[in-house]
Amino acid sequence: MRPLSIPGAWLHTPAVYPDPRGTFHELYRAEVFSRATGNRFELAQANVSVSRRGVLRGIHYAEVPPGQAKYVACLRGAVFDVTVDLRTGSPSYGRCEAVRLDATNRRTLYLAEGLGHAFLALEDHTTVMYLCSEGYEPEREHGIHPLDPQLAIDWPRDVPFLMSDKDAAAPTLREADRAGTLPSLAACLAYSVSPAERNC
Template identity: 40%
Template sequence: MPFLKTAIEGLLLFEPRLFEDERGYFYESFNQKEFFEATGIDLPFVQDNHSLSKFGVIRGLHFQKPPFQQAKLIKVIRGEIFDVAVDIRPDSPTYGKWLGFVLSAENKKQLYIPRGFAHGFVVLSDWAEVLYKCDNYYAPQAEGGIIYNDKTLQIDWRVEKKDIIVSPKDCLLPTFQDI
């Protein structure tokens, strides 16, 4: 399982090995032993989440407050998204920095986001189905978030403003400065 380091410590991009022939393809989307050997990260993933969203939908930027933080392993099984992770670890040299990656059913890339990040994505295709593993259970009392159009972060969501769809709840999220 080839994991590629990114410009933010702990944030990893995974490009699985695909075995293709005239019948189709096969790949391991997750193997705990290889994950640990490649990254040194030994997490018990305890919850899988699955979402379906249409073009222009932004989900996020979400996080769980301590002690309910979640590490995530994100993949797309239909369509294409631009996936964003924002470093909100106060002692990190990249605090307040974000990176985004195109994840799609076609490229099969997955993004590992460690604890201490806000996460969100926008759908670039007509529809997208996103699956992600979490290493901690969702705790509604620990919900946190950052408004998607935060002026400090200046995330380029790659979708025209007129096409962006955000839930009423996510429109009320605080700014990065206010978290």
């Protein structure tokens, strides 16, 4: 596992073992995860989405506490996956970082509480699995518009976007900040069990 440029975001590239039957790899191992990140991940809910090419989901986040940490894997197809630091007071506030997750590289992405998540499906039938540290609670869920000019995410331009009505109507980062719906870095670090994150 290696940290991304946004504290609290980690990318895991597994060893994949092929043989004549197919392949095998470890999607997640608690001791390896904890040793690398200094954190622990407690599974509360597992979700799977299937998307056609061009589906753009996010940017989603949950109120902190308790927030919702996510461990994301692309099981079929490919996604342009984006992490956004939405924590007010963070040195990397508003920073975005994109990685490709697909069924070939088998990489997974971990996002701590307070980070926003979005992805663009690059192929039909793209299947993404999210392991979540907290269950879904609609009243605590929020979104930021994925095409917010302030964030300037460099989405692939050769894919036509298809968003839900909710995501298309989401506020900009500036609007969400003014409305007071963004998590603060202080709240995230007070809630986090990660010493590494507390030192960011």
